[in-house]
Amino acid sequence: MAALLDIRDLTVQYDGHRVLDRVSLAVRAGEILGVIGETGSGKTTLARAVAGLAPVRSGRIDFAGTELTALRGRALRAWRRTGALQYVFQDPLRALDPQHTVATAVGEGLAVAGALAAPEIAARVEGALARVGLDPDLAGRRPGEISGGQRQRVLLARALAVGPRLLLCDEPVSALDASNRNHVLRLLAGLRDTGVTVVVISHDLSSLAGIADRVAVLYGGRLVEHGPIGDVLTAPRHPYTALLAASSPSVRRSRPIPAASLRGRGDRSAVPGGCSYAGRCPFATGACDAAPELSTVDGDRAVACHRAAEWPALVQVES
Ligand code: SF4
Numbered sequence: 001m002a003a004l005l006d007i008r009d010l011t012v013q014y015d016g017h018r019v020l021d022r023v024s025l026a027v028r029a030g031e032i033l034g035v036i037g038e039t040g041s042g043k044t045t046l047a048r049a050v051a052g053l054a055p056v057r058s059g060r061i062d063f064a065g066t067e068l069t070a071l072r073g074r075a076l077r078a079w080r081r082t083g084a085l086q087y088v089f090q091d092p093l094r095a096l097d098p099q100h101t102v103a104t105a106v107g108e109g110l111a112v113a114g115a116l117a118a119p120e121i122a123a124r125v126e127g128a129l130a131r132v133g134l135d136p137d138l139a140g141r142r143p144g145e146i147s148g149g150q151r152q153r154v155l156l157a158r159a160l161a162v163g164p165r166l167l168l169c170d171e172p173v174s175a176l177d178a179s180n181r182n183h184v185l186r187l188l189a190g191l192r193d194t195g196v197t198v199v200v201i202s203h204d205l206s207s208l209a210g211i212a213d214r215v216a217v218l219y220g221g222r223l224v225e226h227g228p229i230g231d232v233l234t235a236p237r238h239p240y241t242a243l244l245a246a247s248s249p250s251v252r253r254s255r256p257i258p259a260a261s262l263r264g265r266g267d268r269s270a271v272p273g274g275c276s277y278a279g280r281c282p283f284a285t286g287a288c289d290a291a292p293e294l295s296t297v298d299g300d301r302a303v304a305c306h307r308a309a310e311w312p313a314l315v316q317v318e319s
Contacts, residue, residue, distance in 0.1 A: 004029040004166060004197050005050065010059035012042075012049050019045045021221040022059065024294070027166070032188065032198045034208035034229060036244065037218035043201045044090075046218065047168045050199075051087040052076070064165065081113050083162030090170040092151035096143040102129070102154050103139035109162040128161035132187055149180030156187065166197045173207050185211050206250035209233065217241045220276035223294060227301030237303040237311045239281050257315055275306070283307050283314055 003026035012020040020042040027033050037043045048054040050061055052068065061068045063085060071079055086109075089095035096105050107125045110116050116124065126136050132153040143151055152172060159167055169188065173181040189211040191198055202208050208215060208229065215233070216226040217240065225238040236242040239262055246259040262282065270278040274289040281288070287306045294304040307314055 002029055003027060004064055005199075006062040007046075007050065008060050008062075010046070010049060010061065011057045012045050012054050013057045014055070018057075019054075019221050020049065023218070023221075023223045024059075025216055025223060025226065027197060027199055028214075029165075029197055030192060030195060031213040032192055032200065032211055034212035034215040035199060035201045035218065036203065036205060036208060036215060038203055040220075041218040042221040043203075043218050044170055045221075047087065047170055047199060047201050051085065051168055052080075053087070083109050083113060084165045086159035086162065086164040086167050088155050088159050088167060088169040088172060090172075090174065092148070092155050093143060095155055096151060098143055101140050101142055102134075102146070105143070105154055106139075106157045106161050108158060113162065124161050125157075128157040131160055132157045133183065147180075149176050149183070152176060152180065152184055153187070156184070160191075160196070164196060166199070167191065168199045168201070170201045171203070172200065174202070174204065181207065205233070205244055205248040209248075209250050217244070222276060222291075222304065223302075224277065224305070225301070225303045227298075231298070231301060235312065237297060237301070237308040238277075238305045239283055240277055242315065261315060275304075 005027035007023060007025045010020055010023045011018060023046060035043045035046060045054050049056055056069055066079065103125050106128050107121045110121045110124055125139065129136055129139065134150060134153050134157060138146055138150065172188065173184050176184060185207060188198055188200060200208060200212060212229045214227060215229040217224050217238065219240045225232060225236065225241045232241060233245045236245055242257060243259060243262040246257050246262055264280045264282045264284070268278050268284040268288065270276055271289045273291060275281070275284070275292055278284040278288045292304045292306045294302045295308070296302050297308060
């Protein structure tokens with residue numbers, strides 16, 4: 001599968017603090033990629049940088065042959081009007097204008113593009129609401145008059161209405177109850193069949209495990225592991241990924257690794273320029289004072305850990 005989105009050596013810095021550090025990642029056309037990591041890992045910054053909402057210090061982002069990081073002024077505005085890439089914000093209440101009706105919110109992108117007349121926009125809005133399972137009768141309501149789950153689906157409908165090729169969804173289910181969560185996850189999974197590529201940002205493995213094709217794991221602003229989600233979760237090669245998997249009840253393994261054996265004992269500290277995970281890693285050695293580069297393993301996977309080749313024996317020997 002060809003890469004629709006190609007991120008190379010992306011570094012984002014706020015006030016001198018490096019939030020994302022030389023991240024390279026390709027998103028293939030038609031796949032669902034999960035991006036996972038804890039608060040401060042850089043996962044939301046990655047999505048925001050792709051959407052042009054975070055200051056890129058260095059590196060480049062290419063989308064379907066267009067170098068987004070090189071676009072400025074009129075060219076950037078023209079590209080944005082295509083709607084090819086849509087960012088779905090985490091908090092619908094903040095993302096939706098409280099004074100706008102659902103119909104206005106969903107039709108916003110189409111109205112801005114200026115290519116369609118009002119009746120066509122109304123038809124597209126109705127279609128987008130149906131696509132996310134919302135009753136067309138909600139079109140006249142305002143965000144404060146519908147439920148949290150409905151608001152989340154309004155955000156998705158707004159993004160889908162413009163016919164995107166890529167959706168960047170930032171924690172799309174973190175604030176939802178179980179029923180709405182499952183509905184939104186099924187909806188995202190179904191987009192694969194319609195040719196829409198999806199990146200789902202999440203801190204929760206269980207919400208990715210059932211829908212994603214591949215997963216990218218971020219820690220401390222660096223990409224530490226990525227690959228097919230089944231392989232990464234059942235046979236992780238990075239201690240942080242292994243801890244995430246061991247701590248998630250949704251990940252089934254034939255020989256589970258106890259999470260306690262994956263937590264560091266504080267034997268070593270992370271040193272500047274070294275592996276950022278060293279202070280938490282039970283397997284750190286002197287070699288980890290130098291930062292590991294991301295290396296390909298098993299063909300379709302990549303890991304940034306000096307001891308990646310020692311798995312799975314590593315955890316059994318050292319635990
Ligand atoms: S490079 Fe060293 S400290 Fe970093 S994850 Fe691997 S073993 Fe642990």
